[in-house]
Amino acid sequence: MTDQEKIIVTIPFYYFSFTKPDSKSLIYENIEHVRWELVNNNLNVNNLTFIKTYIIELKAKYANENVDIILNDSRLDESNKFVINIIGFDISLVNEIKAKLLQNYNRIVKKDDFLFINKVRDNYLFSETGHLKKEFTSSLDNICKYCKISISIQQKDLNNFGINFISFYTASIMAENRIRLAIDSLNPILYVDYIDLKSVSILPLIGGIKFNNFKQIVKQTNCHLYLPNVLSTVSVNNDISENEVETKIFITGLKSQVFLTKHLLSKLIKNFTNVDNTKTTNLFIKNCLANTTKKDLIILLNHEDEPLQQIIYNNGCFIQLSSLGSESKDETIIHFQASNSEAIENSINEVMALFGNYYNVICNLDSVDPGYINNFISEILFKTNNIITLNGKQLKICGPRSDIKRSVSTLNSLQFSNNSAFSNIKYQIELDNEERDFIGGKKNGKMLKIMNNSKVALKILAYTEHNFIIELHASTLNDSIIGLKLLEDELPTTLTFNVPESFHRQIIGVGGSTVQTIMRKYNVFIKFSNTFVYENSNTTNAEQMFSPVQSFIRKDNVIIKCPSKNGCNVPYAQLELKKLVENCSNSNYYSTFIKLSRSSWRLLSNNSIGINNETLKLNENTSNSNFINDLEKRTNTLINYSQFEPSNSIELLEIKGIDKNSVECSKIFEKDYMPLNYEFKLSFNKDFYKIYLFDKNGKASLQKFGIDQKNVGYKFLNQIIVPFKIMYNIEVQAFYDPKLENDEEDLFNNNKSKENDLENTTRTSLLTISNNVKNYCSELRFDDFNNNNNGTAVNPQFHSIILTFFKESEKHIKDCIEIMTNFLRENNFMIIDKAMVENKSYIVNGSCFKHLQNNKENFCFQQQPSQPEPIQPPRLQPTFTANHQQLLQSQQEVTNQDLTYSYNNNERIPLRSNDTNLQYAINNKLPILNNHQFFSNNNNNKTNTHNTALPKF
Numbered sequence: 001m002t003d004q005e006k007i008i009v010t011i012p013f014y015y016f017s018f019t020k021p022d023s024k025s026l027i028y029e030n031i032e033h034v035r036w037e038l039v040n041n042n043l044n045v046n047n048l049t050f051i052k053t054y055i056i057e058l059k060a061k062y063a064n065e066n067v068d069i070i071l072n073d074s075r076l077d078e079s080n081k082f083v084i085n086i087i088g089f090d091i092s093l094v095n096e097i098k099a100k101l102l103q104n105y106n107r108i109v110k111k112d113d114f115l116f117i118n119k120v121r122d123n124y125l126f127s128e129t130g131h132l133k134k135e136f137t138s139s140l141d142n143i144c145k146y147c148k149i150s151i152s153i154q155q156k157d158l159n160n161f162g163i164n165f166i167s168f169y170t171a172s173i174m175a176e177n178r179i180r181l182a183i184d185s186l187n188p189i190l191y192v193d194y195i196d197l198k199s200v201s202i203l204p205l206i207g208g209i210k211f212n213n214f215k216q217i218v219k220q221t222n223c224h225l226y227l228p229n230v231l232s233t234v235s236v237n238n239d240i241s242e243n244e245v246e247t248k249i250f251i252t253g254l255k256s257q258v259f260l261t262k263h264l265l266s267k268l269i270k271n272f273t274n275v276d277n278t279k280t281t282n283l284f285i286k287n288c289l290a291n292t293t294k295k296d297l298i299i300l301l302n303h304e305d306e307p308l309q310q311i312i313y314n315n316g317c318f319i320q321l322s323s324l325g326s327e328s329k330d331e332t333i334i335h336f337q338a339s340n341s342e343a344i345e346n347s348i349n350e351v352m353a354l355f356g357n358y359y360n361v362i363c364n365l366d367s368v369d370p371g372y373i374n375n376f377i378s379e380i381l382f383k384t385n386n387i388i389t390l391n392g393k394q395l396k397i398c399g400p401r402s403d404i405k406r407s408v409s410t411l412n413s414l415q416f417s418n419n420s421a422f423s424n425i426k427y428q429i430e431l432d433n434e435e436r437d438f439i440g441g442k443k444n445g446k447m448l449k450i451m452n453n454s455k456v457a458l459k460i461l462a463y464t465e466h467n468f469i470i471e472l473h474a475s476t477l478n479d480s481i482i483g484l485k486l487l488e489d490e491l492p493t494t495l496t497f498n499v500p501e502s503f504h505r506q507i508i509g510v511g512g513s514t515v516q517t518i519m520r521k522y523n524v525f526i527k528f529s530n531t532f533v534y535e536n537s538n539t540t541n542a543e544q545m546f547s548p549v550q551s552f553i554r555k556d557n558v559i560i561k562c563p564s565k566n567g568c569n570v571p572y573a574q575l576e577l578k579k580l581v582e583n584c585s586n587s588n589y590y591s592t593f594i595k596l597s598r599s600s601w602r603l604l605s606n607n608s609i610g611i612n613n614e615t616l617k618l619n620e621n622t623s624n625s626n627f628i629n630d631l632e633k634r635t636n637t638l639i640n641y642s643q644f645e646p647s648n649s650i651e652l653l654e655i656k657g658i659d660k661n662s663v664e665c666s667k668i669f670e671k672d673y674m675p676l677n678y679e680f681k682l683s684f685n686k687d688f689y690k691i692y693l694f695d696k697n698g699k700a701s702l703q704k705f706g707i708d709q710k711n712v713g714y715k716f717l718n719q720i721i722v723p724f725k726i727m728y729n730i731e732v733q734a735f736y737d738p739k740l741e742n743d744e745e746d747l748f749n750n751n752k753s754k755e756n757d758l759e760n761t762t763r764t765s766l767l768t769i770s771n772n773v774k775n776y777c778s779e780l781r782f783d784d785f786n787n788n789n790n791g792t793a794v795n796p797q798f799h800s801i802i803l804t805f806f807k808e809s810e811k812h813i814k815d816c817i818e819i820m821t822n823f824l825r826e827n828n829f830m831i832i833d834k835a836m837v838e839n840k841s842y843i844v845n846g847s848c849f850k851h852l853q854n855n856k857e858n859f860c861f862q863q864q865p866s867q868p869e870p871i872q873p874p875r876l877q878p879t880f881t882a883n884h885q886q887l888l889q890s891q892q893e894v895t896n897q898d899l900t901y902s903y904n905n906n907e908r909i910p911l912r913s914n915d916t917n918l919q920y921a922i923n924n925k926l927p928i929l930n931n932h933q934f935f936s937n938n939n940n941n942k943t944n945t946h947n948t949a950l951p952k953f
Contacts, residue, residue, distance in 0.1 A: 007094050008390040009086045010377055011101065014303070015076050016108040017046035018166055021152055027161065028132055028153040030144040034166060045150075045166060047108050048073060048082060054104045055084070058097060067093055069101075072381070079382040091391060095328055102296060102325025107169040107303060113154075113162035114176065117183065120159055124186050139182035147175040169303070173229040174246055180226060184252040189702050191255035194248040195265050198273075201318045203230050203249075205283070205339050206268040209316045209553050212643055213268060216605060219645045221261045222699045223253030230312060231305050233323055254698050256722040263726045264606070272339070285337050286344050289464045290351075291430075292332045293387055293398045294358040299324045301385050301400070307354055317347040352432060352466050359404040360428040363477070365393045366421040380410050395422075405484070412477040425480040427472040431491075436460065436468060438492055438561070446490050456483030493567035495574060496556035499581055500638045502657065504528050506584045507577065518576050522569040524562040526577070552605070552628060552643040585656065589638070590848035592662035593652040594669060595742070599731035599804035601646055603675050607806075627673055635665035649733065649741045652844060662848045670842055675731075675804045677837040678813060680820060682799040683830040691716045691801075692736040712827050720823060728812040730805040737796035798832055 020031065020043040035050070036043040055069050067088035076082060084101060088094045119126055125136050132153070140151050149167035156162050167175050185192045197203060207214045214225055228246035251261050272282055299305065299321070312319055317338040334351065338344045365373075373390060380386070384407055386399030397407055404427075411422070431439065440447055440460070447458045456479060459471040472487060474480035499507060508515045508528060515526050558577065560570050604627070628641045637657035655662040655669070682688065693701040694713030701713055708714065716734075724730040735741050801824075803816060817834065824831055 005089055005392055006390070007088055007091055007392070008373070008377075008388075009094050009098050010381060010388040011084050011086075011098065012081050012381060012385055012387075013047075013051070013084065013105055013300070014107065015046065015048055015073075015080050015082050017044060017048070018108065018110045019044050020150075021154060021164065025155045026152055027155055028137055028140065028151070030141055030152075031150045033144050033148045034150040045108065047106060048076075051082075051084075051101070051105065054101070058100065062093070062097065065090075065093055067097065069097065072378075075382045081382055083381045085377075099325040099328055102300075103323070105300075105324065108166065109169045109172045110164070110166045111172065111176070112164050113156075114165075115163045115179065115183075116156075117153075117161050117163065118159055119161075122183070122187075124188055125183065133186070136182065136186060139185075140179070143175060143178045143182065147171045147178065149175045151175075151179070170229075170232060173232075177226040177228075177246075177250060180224070181250055181252065184224065187252075189254070189699065189707060190252050191258050192250065192252050193258050193262060194250045195262050195269070197228075197247045197249065197269065200228050200230055200232065200245065200247050201320070201337055202269065202272050202283075203227065204312050204316050204318045205272055205337070206265070207316060209343075210313060211316075212553060216645065217261055217264050220602060221253060221257040221264070222697055223251050223257050223261045225261070226250040226252075230318065231308060231321075234299055234305055234308075234321055254702065254717070256718045257698060260722050260726060283337055283339065284341050284344055285335065286348065287333050287335050288348055288352070288466055289331045290334050290355055291358075291360075291398075292327045292330055294355050295321060295327075295332050295334075296324055297358060297385065297387060297399065298354065308351070311347055311350045311354075315343045315347045315350070317343045319347060319351065348466055349432060352430070356430040356432070356467070357401055358399060358430075359401050360396065360398050361404055361408060361426070361480075362394065362396045362428075363422045363425040365395055366423050376411060376414055379414070380407050383410075401488075405481075408477060408481060412481065422477055423475060425474045425477055427470075427480065427484055429470045429472070429487075430463065430467045431470060433466060433468055435492055439470065439490060441490075450483065450486045450490065454483040454486055455479040458487070489565040490563045492561050493564045493570055495560045495570045497558055497574060498554040498556050499528070499558050499577065500554070500632070501530060501557070502632060502636050502638045503581050503584055504530075506588065507580050514580070515577075518573055522562075522573040522576075523566050524560050524569055524573045526573065527559045527561070529557045529559070552626065552641055585638075588658055589656045590659070590662055591846040592655045592657075592666045592848045593844040593846045594655065594666050594674075595650050595842040595844060596646065596653045597650050597733060597802070597804065598646050598648075599733040599802065600675050601642070602731050603729075603804060603806060604673065605645075631665055631669060631673075635661050635668065637661050637665040639665070639669075649735060654846075657848070660848060662846070663843075666843045674842060675806050676810065678803040678805075678817065678835070679837050680801040680803075680824065680834045681832040682801070682824065683832055684795050684798065685829055687712050687827070688734070688799045688829065689736060690714075692734045692799075695721065695732070695734040715827070716823070720820065724803070724816055728805070728816060729809050730803050730812065730816055733802050733804065735800040735802070738800040739797065802837070 019039075020036065023029065031043070034045050036045050037049060038044070052071065055071055058069055065088070067086070067090075070085040070087065071082060072085065073082040086094050086097050086101075088097075117125055119130065125133060127133050143149070144151055147167060149165050149171060151163070151165045154162050154164060163179060165172075165175055165179070181192060184190045197206075214227075217223075218225060227249055232245050249265065251258050251265075253261065298307070302308075308319060308321070311317070315338070317336055320335040320337075322332050336344045336347055336351075338347065373395070377388060381388075384399060384403035386397050386403050386407055389396045389398075397404060399407070441449075450456070451458060455474060455476075457473040459473070461469045461471060463469045470487070472480065472483055474483055509517075515528075518524075519526055560573050560577075562570060628639050631637070632639055635657065637655050640654040640656070642651075642653075653669075655665050657665060690701070690711060690713030692713075693704075694711075694717045698714075698717045721732045724732050801820070803813065803820070805813065821831065821834070
């Protein structure tokens with residue numbers, strides 16, 4: 001066989017190397033289960049050693065197959081990469097070896113100080129002599145043996161110690177979970193349990209969009225959730241059996257709250273499994289084809305699978321890819337699973353866009369210097385992340401778009417010095433099917449323009465259900481570079497964000513005039529969509545109808561798109577739209593507020609995410625859909641419903657709308673959605689503060705007061721709060737000073753939301769889906785203890801305990817009242833009063849009420865007093881209170897005003913006081929209004945009646 005028939009496949013791999021930490025400050029170390037080697041008198045672990053050993057095994061296995069495997073690690077220090085060349089004459093054999101190398105490649109992870117322990121705070125981990133307890137070190141030894149990792153604990157200062165470990169990436173998530181669990185299991189306050197999902201594929205579904213459901217549960221129960229790695233099958237770790245893939249969610253916290261967490265999680269899981277919890281149901285599953293080489297590159301180049309995990313996290317959709325190197329075919333199947341078709345479509349679009357960032361380029365080698373290709377590969381391999389295949393005289397390169405362009409430029413520069421020639425250059429670019437018209441332009445005008453301005457040919461080829469391929473053909477490398485630049489200038493740049501639906505009409509303008517002005521100004525395309533269609537549970541589309549797990553995260557409904565050459569204008573267009581929304585909100589919208597207690601928020605939120613699925617239907621007008629979107633659609637309002645639990649006992653829910661829309665919405669909200677309340681009023685008792693604190697944060701309170709079974713707060717948590725919620729779906733909330741906590745002025749002052757700060761803290765731990773869901777809400781905040789201590793705070797007149805429940809739970813309220821009454825009497829609390837909270841409005845007067853009141857006070861009508869005839873046209877006649885003298889005086893005042901309004905042909909016309917049209921309006925009996933007046937459209941009034949009442953609002 002000749003060299004021209006030779007097949008060469010070249011693969012880049014990242015190099016990971018770590019040195020064992022200095023032993024001087026170590027108080028614990030286990031390095032037995034990691035393969036260390038001595039380098040420059042230091043112990044070192046790296047992934048190159050494993051690959052070298054495996055290459056020796058492969059060479060021995062394929063010694064008689066005329067195939068060679070060459071490892072190039074000459075530029076480790078420069079590029080932090082090594083390259084493997086597979087050379088042979090049988091393409092199937094070369095691909096087989098390539099797959100085996102990919103399967104046995106693994107990344108090594110070192111986590112320094114990922115967790116700190118403190119000798120004072122975590123004294124249960126230390127003996128009286130100050131050393132680590134035997135139970136703790138034995139647990140760490142078992143983790144090292146099972147996960148094949150190395151753990152060390154290093155002293156940072158007198159009382160603080162950092163925990164470090166080194167492991168394969170696929171074992172790192174499991175190792176981190178088990179280390180945290182080992183610490184929590186020794187904590188005398190905490191209880192450890194788990195719930196088995198049976199399949200990790202339903203984890204994103206029960207977590208919801210951005211894991212919002214997990215966040216809600218963690219905030220309500222003050223427990224930690226430790227989640228399994230949802231992408232554990234992407235990489236292969238030969239040291240841990242595939243049968244040991246973790247499917248358990250571990251829970252740590254107070255024992256009663258752990259039971260509550262399991263109860264809430266079980267409710268979510270039942271939405272997707274049968275009675276025996278053995279088979280998934282009510283799921284939407286879809287598969288799509290993708291290029292195998294691109295899939296391997298995506299896994300290979302992203303160290304922590306961040307792009308894929310981000311898509312799973314954002315959409316609440318499970319994505320399953322075949323493991324690295326497991327596919328021998330050119331195409332691979334990607335599986336998607338979600339609770340509704342919208343989440344699947346969004347996930348597929350994002351994954352396909354990720355694949356679209358990788359290009360293929362193919363060219364033929366007409367006349368090539370024998371050493372040319374080797375020089376090219378050596379020059380470009382360590383600078384790019386491409387997989388290069390040479391099959392005879394055909395060269396194929398696959399990689400990220402930036403690396404492909406760099407490779408072609410290098411190829412173009414080298415061909416002149418080597419007198420080489422290339423022909424039939426072909427680029428393959430994947431795009432979403434929705435972009436076909438955008439790329440082609442009107443009558444394929446954009447493509448024709450590209451072909452006219454460069455010596456290239458463009459073809460559009462069908463590829464999959466979701467993607468198509470654009471092929472760019474050129475005869476020379478230089479022509480292909482020019483043509484690719486012109487094509488990329490026409491590729492779409494897209495930005496999506498949310499503008500509440502209630503603002504759409506004002507922002508778009510009459511006939512789209514406002515948004516078209518912005519489109520012309522920035523040369524972009526703007527599209528507004530209506531997300532209500534996905535939230536309407538009454539839709540006939542079964543795929544959109546089923547979505548038991550709802551979320552209060554607003555979905556993107558505005559798209560700004562333009563060619564990449566104008567991509568810099570997209571942020572400016574978005575900024576202008578946001579300014580329009582802000583101006584519209586400040587000038588045309590008025591607010592109404594509703595007092596929303598923590599208990600009410602929990603019931604409403606849990607009901608919408610599918611936890612309380614036995615009480616989904618609150619009344620005949622409501623359903624199990626996202627009730628916030630339902631209300632906004634019905635009343636054309638914006639409801640600033642928090643996706644996170646209120647930090648205060650009571651917070652204000654703001655509803656914004658035009659005129660009195662917000663008032664109407666608040667009344668509907670109060671009537672149809674607000675739960676019922678039963679209140680216990682208690683006389684002042686110093687022990688009630690313990691109940692109040694344990695209600696707010698049981699774990700923090702227990703850490704302050706210590707484990708005391710007789711502590712009334714601890715008993716209240718275990719005997720009242722948790723049992724009422726699990727058995728009856730009744731929320732219990734304690735108010736230390738009801739008058740203070742319900743004060744409207746303080747509520748308005750505290751209404752500045754802390755949600756943005758909370759979102760930032762949660763994203764730190766949840767941005768990567770495989771990380772643990774940490775208890776971001778139950779940090780020890782001793783401000784409550786110190787600032788409200790019984791000795792310094794003013795004693796309240798009375799305390800209050802409120803039971804909050806839906807109508808469906810009303811049948812249990814008598815039993816709960818009896819249990820609560822007995823508990824309070826047994827613990828020496830005096831009950832002043834107990835009764836249903838009735839005839840109490842939770843609506844707080846806001847700007848909307850002031851706006852309506854101003855309109856009542858300023859409402860008047862000006863016209864010539866000498867004209868008793870009915871005003872024309874009748875449809876514009878207002879109701880008013882006036883007499884002859886008042887009208888005469890009002891008319892005189894109008895003539896002195898700077899700006900007035902007149903109605904002519906049913907249109908409102910602004911008039912200046914010196915405008916000649918003012919006299920025309922008076923002479924023609926047209927009503928003249930100031931800026932704050934409006935009409936009631938009353939067609940029944942046929943005569944000018946001067947004694948009618950003011951309109952009622």
